[in-house]
Amino acid sequence: MKGCFEMFMFLGIISVLAFLVFTGMSIKSIFRPKLRNKKLYVALPLTFIMFCTFAFLDGGNDKTVNTTNKQVASKVEEKKAAILPVVAKPTTVKKEATLALGELKVHYIDVGQADSILVQQGTQNMLIDAGNNADDKLVVDYLNKQGVKKIDVLIGTHTDEDHIGGLDTVIKTFDIGKIYMPKAVSTTDTFKDVILAIKAKNMKISVPKVGEIFKIGNSECTIIAPNALTYGNDNNYSIITKLKFGNKSFIFMGDAEDISEGQILAKQLDISADVIKIGHHGSDTSTTQEFLDAVNPKYAVISVGKGNSYGHPTQLVMDRLKAKNIEVYRTDENGTVIATSNGEDISFNVKPASYNGFEEKVAVKNEATVVSKSVVVVVPKTVVKPTPKPSVKPKQTNSSVMVWLSATGTKYHSINNCGRMNPDNARQITLEEAKSGGYSPCSKCSPPQ
Ligand SMILES: [Zn+2]
Ligand SMILES: [Zn+2]
Secondary structure (H helix, E strand, C coil): CCCHHHHHHHHHHHHHHHHHHHHHHHHHHHHCHHHCCHHHHHHHHHHHHHHHHHHHHHHHCHHHHHHHCHHHHHHHHHHHHHHCCCCCCCCCHHHHHHHCCCCEEEEECCCCCCCCEEEEECCEEEEECCCCHHHHHHHHHHHHHCCCCEEEEEECCCCCHHHHCCHHHHHHHCEEEEEECCCCCCCCHHHHHHHHHHHHCCCCEECCCCCCEEEECCEEEEEEECCCCCCCCHHHHCCEEEEEECCEEEEECCCCCHHHHHHHHHHCCCCCCCEEECHHHHCCCCCCHHHHHHHCCCEEEECCCCCCCCCCCEHHHHHHHHHCCCEEEEHHHHCCEEEEECCCCEEECCCCCCCCCECCCCCCCCEEEEECCCCEEEEECCCCCCCCCCCCCCCCCCCCCEEEECCCCCEEECCCCCCCCCCCCCEEEEHHHHHHCCCEECCCCCCCC
16 A cells, blocks of 8 residues: 555654653653653553554554545655655565566477477577478568567577578578587588578587587576487487476477487486477387486477378377377467466467377388378388488498497497496497497497497
8 A cells, every 4th residue: 555654654753752752751750750740651651552553554454554544644744754755665575576587488380391499588589490491481470470680599400401491591581699500511402501691691500519508588498419429310410409497398309319319318318398399290210208208298299291291290109198198289280389488387379289190101012001190192112111301411321320339348339428338438430340340239328220
């Protein structure tokens, strides 16, 4: 209630002053008995009662003070101004608590069979991937609609077109803070366009280090992968980030597959998260049971194109999500998915989607059938697995894939610090050499076989 505090203070001080004056007089009267005045003994307790009454009214019920003391308040208004020129208003502690973190928005933009994720917190923005080449206008328009002027952190998870396709246009259009890309090259025009766009801005690519932390507003992002220098597959180079906002966490998997997941598990990195962006569009090459158990999410988001030719997402992955009662959001059914959080809760702009996936294609003699929700597609017998993404790199053979050996062990590893391995004593050899040397693959870090 406005003015109540000042009034209380004023009356309180008057009471205290009166109390002091009367006390002084009482003491005086003790030493000079002639002046003893009975009135003093009445005035003293009265002063106390007055003070206590105001204290009680103010603390107990503001409305009572308001109605019963309005006249008193108006009468003392002028005096109050003179006696109490500066009385600080009590600041509400509650307000400070609710100021807290603000709002986090994670937009899983519908770019069909591709990835593009916009993270917004406070005045800062992060963009993870920018869809296919043909999605560049869509992504730029979407960012403009969200009022994005600067992308503080831009991540190109790996060199595949469905992730860095629109990156060059994004770099040309927006003010960019920092660009993270894995230490991997590609011979594609898409990759060259991205490099040219970065050079044209006189910028440099930052190679992420596992454990590195950066902030987007009040949220904190940690780099989780890649954990090796070389992989036999583009997807495993994917930069994985975990974002923490208050008590809620999000993990963004890019297209990382089981090998990268195994390395993360072997390193025992903290990957627990409330929301997971499922790796590799729901392919069965990613989201192993062990990895999903370690993340233990409540929600999963899949960025995937309607009726795509890759058989994504697979029923195997959808069944794993369903078994753990994980709510699924997917761009092929929901369109753009937006998660909003205050650090304590997470809400979505759409209702959870289905657990419908593509049955794994089984190799048969003459033809393989792909069963989707309603369509049965007959594909030629040469295709026995979901069509692999057109690889932009010359296929790596065992002679170019590198693995790690410990000083004494009989296993080969995909990382130099798996389990109790001492990275200082570890050495790298080719997969071919490891195999011919009688080494067997480690079961923990899933090295190439
Ligand atoms: Zn990929
Ligand atoms: Zn992809």
